[in-house]
Amino acid sequence: MAIINIFLIVFHHYxxxxxxxxxxxxxxxxxxxxHALEGVKGTCMDFNIMEWAQLAIxxxxxxxxxxxxxxxxxxxxxxMNLTPPEKDGYKDKAGVGGELWAVHGGGFYEVQKxxxxxxxxxxxxxxxxxxxxxxxISGIILLTILYYFSADIYLIDRSVAxxxxxxxxxxxxxxxxxxxxxxxxxxxxxLINHQGWFGALLFVLLTLAAFGLSKVFSGRGAYIxxxxxxxxxxxxxxxxxxxxxxxxxVAAAKRGEAPDPKFGLAGKQRSxxxxxxxxxxxFIMISNHYPMTYGNPYGWLLLSGLALVGIMVRHYFxxxxxxxxxxxxxxxxxxxxxxxxxxxxxxxxxxxxxxxxVSFAEVQKIxxxxxxxxxxxxxxxxxFDAPPKGVKLETTAxxxxxxxxxxxxxxxxxxxxxxxxxxMTDQERALIGAWIKQGGKAN
Ligand code: HEC
Numbered sequence: 274m275a276i277i278n279i280f281l282i283v284f285h286h287y288x289x290x291x292x293x294x295x296x297x298x299x300x301x302x303x304x305x306x307x308h309a310l311e312g313v314k315g316t317c318m319d320f321n322i323m324e325w326a327q328l329a330i331x332x333x334x335x336x337x338x339x340x341x342x343x344x345x346x347x348x349x350x351x352x353m354n355l356t357p358p359e360k361d362g363y364k365d366k367a368g369v370g371g372e373l374w375a376v377h378g379g380g381f382y383e384v385q386k387x388x389x390x391x392x393x394x395x396x397x398x399x400x401x402x403x404x405x406x407x408x409x410i411s412g413i414i415l416l417t418i419l420y421y422f423s424a425d426i427y428l429i430d431r432s433v434a435x436x437x438x439x440x441x442x443x444x445x446x447x448x449x450x451x452x453x454x455x456x457x458x459x460x461x462x463x464l465i466n467h468q469g470w471f472g473a474l475l476f477v478l479l480t481l482a483a484f485g486l487s488k489v490f491s492g493r494g495a496y497i498x499x500x501x502x503x504x505x506x507x508x509x510x511x512x513x514x515x516x517x518x519x520x521x522x523v524a525a526a527k528r529g530e531a532p533d534p535k536f537g538l539a540g541k542q543r544s545x546x547x548x549x550x551x552x553x554x555x556f557i558m559i560s561n562h563y564p565m566t567y568g569n570p571y572g573w574l575l576l577s578g579l580a581l582v583g584i585m586v587r588h589y590f591x592x593x594x595x596x597x598x599x600x601x602x603x604x605x606x607x608x609x610x611x612x613x614x615x616x617x618x619x620x621x622x623x624x625x626x627x628x629x630x631v632s633f634a635e636v637q638k639i640x641x642x643x644x645x646x647x648x649x650x651x652x653x654x655x656x657f658d659a660p661p662k663g664v665k666l667e668t669t670a671x672x673x674x675x676x677x678x679x680x681x682x683x684x685x686x687x688x689x690x691x692x693x694x695x696x697m698t699d700q701e702r703a704l705i706g707a708w709i710k711q712g713g714k715a716n
Pocket of ligand 1: 561643645647661662675678
């Protein structure tokens with residue numbers, strides 16, 4: 274109970290903090306804009322601090338994420354390619370368990386891995402942790418700016434669940450941190466020793482999480498929270514298990530004692546989990562460009578299927594690196610077939626074309642009432658200073674130009690109107706679909 278109370282108190286402060294910071298940023302941005310306009314009178318300079326902040330943080334998130342995933346791939350690859358040291362080496366290789374030669378960027382590299390610890394800890398020892406921490410921190414900031422500041426638009430979909438902003442954020446954070454608690458608990462049970470079963474259980478639990486979240490959030494909101502859950506597990510593995518374990522290894526080596534192998538083992542298990550998480554998480558991170566995934570009524574199942582594709586691909590490469598490519602030869606074709614099956618199954622229902630011609634006037638009326646609050650040169654919706662993604666739907670020419678994207682966003686999927694804020698009906702969607710199918714002309 275005490276823990277729940279503490280969580281609620283911390284959460285309350287988090288929400289107050291969010292509200293404060295958002296209003297400050299907006300006030301600051303209005304101020305800046307005012308000064309900018311004063312400074313450059315006559316030009317129509319207009320900036321949006323939130324957009325620039327988003328750009329900067331997204332950029333950082335990608336850079337640190339690439340560094341982290343790159344290091345994860347490299348070290349798992351390294352481990353799987355190590356060969357026992359040569360007997361008649363040219364230098365003392367006592368304690369070396371495996372070694373490897375590589376050529377890269379114009380030079381030769383020789384890497385050696387010690388079975389336990391080297392005889393002495395070298396003065397300069399490289400650690401790999403800040404990539405993970407900064408990926409997580411920038412990710413949480415991005416999640417906050419995008420999905421929590423604008424929860425009503427991006428996170429909540431009233432046609433899925435009519436929840437308040439605070440409830441939505443509470444569920445989101447609960448899922449992110451709850452995911453780690455459940456995972457960490459499972460890692461401490463004997464099940465961890467059965468790699469295959471453990472992986473299967475994690476997969477089922479994450480699918481359930483995706484299903485549950487899709488019943489409270491918008492499609493995008495559900496996807497990004499599954500991604501955040503997995504990313505948090507990965508970063509917490511580094512912070513709470515891998516790095517402390519390494520500290521123990523170093524400390525034992527400095528004391529001249531043999532380190533307890535349990536630390537090395539736990540670190541290895543967790544970094545292997547992280548390695549299998551990478552491809553599904555990367556898919557989730559790019560998924561918001563593809564409404565046919567998160568916008569599908571079975572988006573959670575699609576997520577689970579595509580995650581499986583990623584895991585199979587990862588598994589193939591891990592087997593290949595261990596010299597077992599032949600046993601795993603079927604994995605890549607199977608992943609490809611599964612990907613195609615998913616793409617086929619996710620295809621939108623074909624639109625029935627009514628005998629009567631749908632008039633453009635009718636279509637324009639729907640778009641004007643359901644879309645133009647946001648998609649206008651000067652949006653009425655106060656969350657937007659400019660038309661989102663540059664899409665304007667005010668004039669006939671603009672609607673005709675965007676008709677394929679309109680179909681993708683509002684007919685084939687229910688991605689638009691965002692969060693169905695303007696309460697578009699299925700009948701209206703069908704009508705627009707029919708009009709496009711009939712040729713989509715301004716008759
Ligand atoms: C509440 C505001 C809002 C309403 C209402 C709204 N949209 Fe959007 N729309 C957005 C936002 C925000 C984005 C950018 C989404 C993103 O960041 O990926 C967007 C993006 C789009 C895009 C570009 C998608 C892409 O990534 O290529 C299209 C097309 C679109 N909307 C069509 C529509 C249509 C059609 C309607 C009405 C049926 C509509 N929108 C209603 C806010 C809105």
